[in-house]
Amino acid sequence: GAGVSQSPRYKVAKRGQDVALRCDPISGHVSLFWYQQALGQGPEFLTYFQNEAQLDKSGLPSDRFFAERPEGSVSTLKIQRTQQEDSAVYLCASSFTGGSNTGELFFGEGSRLTVL
Amino acid sequence: AQSVTQPDIHITVSEGASLELRCNYSxxxxxxxxxxxxxxxxxxxxxxxxxxxxxLVQGIKGFEAEFKRSQSSFNLRKPSVHWSDAAEYFCAVVGDTGRRALTFGSGTRLQVQP
Incomplete structure (x- = not known):
């Protein structure tokens, strides 16, 4: 596609519900990143894929957070048993090359999650 | 560990005025x-x-930034601000080894007065 596409753009969940956020990166991009951006804050790293391999998941805040990219393209971020502190904008970014220090990251518009 | 500090949470400038947004990294x-x-x-x-x-690096939309190793700074500048520049600006760093993900600062919100 022309850019990184994320869906849904907005999601309201009741506390305890599971949610799934989708990221469709730019075609051919090797690297894919997930970030969490709380209100008034900068994006915080969650996890990184190179093709289908999840090379870094050190930023995932708990075992309720899970991400996958099974075929090396579309990625899904899943949050189980959502809590109010999970409310944030979840950003996806992709890059043609491996790693953000070697190429430009292209960001999607984000998925805004509100947990009631 | 790498980190970024943007000391200014909010800045207001008049249209046509110059701009400098501060960024310090560790x-x-x-x-x-x-x-x-x-x-x-x-x-x-x-x-x-x-x-x-x-x-001194040049970017899009007339922005430039200067890397000063002695001050651990990478400040963003623009000689003449346009109303369309009103936005949130984030400085970010990544190391040449190890973790590949960007570490972002908390951002500076720029407001442009007519």
Whole structure:
């Protein structure tokens, strides 16, 4: 596609519900990143894929957070048993090359999650 | 661990005035430095980046930034601000080894007065 596409753009969940956020990166991009951006804050790293391999998941805040990219393209971020502190904008970014220090990251518009 | 500090949470400038947004980083080796802009409802867009070489880098939309190793700074500048520059600006760093993900600062919100 022309850019990184994320869906849904907005999601309201009741506390305890599971949610799934989708990221469709730019075609051919090797690297894919997930970030969490709380209100008034900068994006915080969650996890990184190179093709289908999840090379870094050190930023995932708990075992309720899970991400996958099974075929090396579309990625899904899943949050189980959502809590109010999970409310944030979840950003996806992709890059043609491996790693953000070697190429430009292209960001999607984000998925805004509100947990009631 | 790498970190970024943007000391100014909110800045207001008049249209046509010059702008400087401050960024200080903490990293032990050679950093790769970036400035991103985020407009309401938009994704983050790369303004410019510094990897090596000339310490003054030019970016899109008339922005530039200067890398000063002695001050651990990478301040963003623009000689004449336009109303469309109103947005949130983020400085980010990544090291040349180890973790590949960008570490972002907390951002500076720019307001432009007519």
């Amino acid at each position: 990293y032990g080796a050679t950093p790769y430095l970036f400035w991103y802009v985020q407009s309401p409802g938009q994704g983050l867009q790369l303004l410019l980046k510094y990897f090596s070489g000339d310490t």
